[in-house]
Amino acid sequence: MADILRLRAGLFCVFPYLDVRSLLRAAEVCSDWLFVARHPAVWTHLRLENARVSAEFLTTLSQWCTQTQSVVLHNLKPRSRRADETREDYHKNTRGVVEPGVEVLLRSAGGSLLHLSVAQCPHILTDRTLWLASCYSRNLNTLTYRSSSDPLGHEVLWALGAGCRNISSLQQQPTRFGNRCLQTIGRCWPRLQSLSVGGAGCGTQGLVALVRSCAQLQVLELERVSDLGLQAATALCEAGLKSVHTLILTHTPVSGQALLHFHSVCENIRSMGVEVSVSDYFEEPDSQEAQHLFWEILNTLKVLQKRPGLCDVL
Template sequence: MTSSVRSRSEIRTEEEAMINQRLPKEDILRVFSYLDVVSLCRCAQVSKSWNILALDGSNWQKVDLFNFQTDIEGPVVEHISKRCGGFLKNLSLHGCKSVTDDALNTFADNCRNIEVLNLEDCKRITDHTAQSLSRYSKKLSQLNMVSCTAITDNALKSLSDGCHLLSHLNISWCDQISDNGIEALVRGCSHIKVLILKGCHSITDEGITHIGSHCKNLTTLNVQGCVLISDDGMIALAKGCRTLQSLCVSGCTHLTDNTLSAFSQFCPKIKTLEVSGCSQFTDNGFQALARTCIDLERMDLEECVLITDTALSYLALGCPMLQKLTLSHCELITDEGIRHIGTSGCSTEHLQVIELDNCPLITDSSLEHLMGCQGLQRIELYDCQLITRAGIRRLRTQLPNVKVHAYFAPVTPPPSVGGVRPRYCRCCTIL
């Protein structure tokens, strides 16, 4: 007697057959192309036909393995490269610390159309990986090697020899890189637009001068913490890279107003300027900058300890597009400076974030000056001793959606053991 009860596998087979009849393979492939890695792997377990389609190389043009970094070892990368082949264009191995040069050599050989590669924090790779990329990855345009501390100038020489389309490179905290590597890189990769060199402490004016001489299309440079750089290097850079839009020289303590004057003269298109810790900049430098750099949108002036309200008056007048302004630890700033920023016609429209941590002279009057900034989204006020809760409440009556981050010390003396502890706010919105 034949059983009338069908098994789950039979039902699933029928459902799959129905889907495959209604949807051609090309359409199923297109649906799969919108799925992430996890979803594709799940689809691959449904059936043999779906396994073939889900693992088709055309669905693996972009692969991000960051969420699986602890499980990724060399054989996994090699398998993916063989499966994806020439389809793969974008691969992130961010944090995959077990991946080695051998795996990346196999990857580069199999995936010769790679354009974007993220190797951040892949601690075991060395100059040999750069040699493999130079040999096989002729289309590579964006490379992230942050904290790949084993690479040296030889890696940059290899990239220069073979990766001539490179436009974005991040080698932050690769502390074996020197001026020689930078020179080799920019001579062969003249199309670089974005260069991030945070924490490359050996780079000097010589390396910066090479960048200025060869990278005419540079739009973004970050040399945070490169403490050997002086005005000479920055002036050479400004003269050569006149399309620069974003510059970070935070922690470059030897720079003076001459640097700001040079960028004012040669780089008027700058939109982002980060100069935190540049303690020799004065009001005069920002006066020069504000005279021509009218497109500035984001400025980080933290610990520019010599600037006064006068600098803010120049910025309020000359930089109408400012969206974010950091003035933390600028201890000479007073309510008058904030008045210039808060009451300028353009700031009331564009200003979104202002950071005033450790500005001991500002009071609730500064908050009143900011009440007209209808676009204001966040204000930082840690350790501003003259700001009160009442002042913050008045601000929020005018700007109910603004996030105010502040700190008020607990009541002293503290209550006795077992009593109710006072409530205070840190890193939260003040009500």
């Protein structure tokens, strides 16, 4: 008996580091390996990536996920498309097909789940997944949701705010967001520390309301915000950003003056990342004038990179 306990204790030290496929195979070795491989303490972190999954498969996993703290679902795919099935019918028939399994999984994890990340699972996982999280994952701390087919909307955002009050990190793909969504985020999660938002509908007014409400923000990413000039930067700094140490601007047309203002006013800023393309600034990016003006913008940013005090930040 002592030897069995020592063996199981050793397996408990190793099995939590195995991926799902390896754990399922380990359960087939012998009864002791089966006992450990199916123990909820081994399934505290569930990561499924680049795989075809079904609702039935997730339902099977859920019986061992009563202590799961982290769930990562990235680039999952449904069944293959049948020969007599059009692409449109395929997307229609597989839409949300995995969500019944996700619901059982989230219900099983319950209050243990602290981290949920769903990215690039188009059609098979919709924003209903987040509505399910608002029902079962009341202690959720970090949430990432990126979907090209079903972006997060205001209704689901409101449900999340009502059900998951402890979220401190929210990352989502900015497509349908506007000022109304930004105001909802500020009201629901005033203790946010990390946030990624954006979209053409996000204006200065909504961003100002957001940073005023979320005074503890440390990491802020603005993606595809229509314009971020000196006036907008000044308004944001007056409203908040006192605790921000990392500012990431992704495909957001920003001016050199705005970057200088952020750097001079935000005392805790340690890193500013800028990723832009010519299409972010101009409606006709292929025109000669647009190319010339964008070249000047890039030169300005490169000059700022070499500026004393900014070279280690930008």
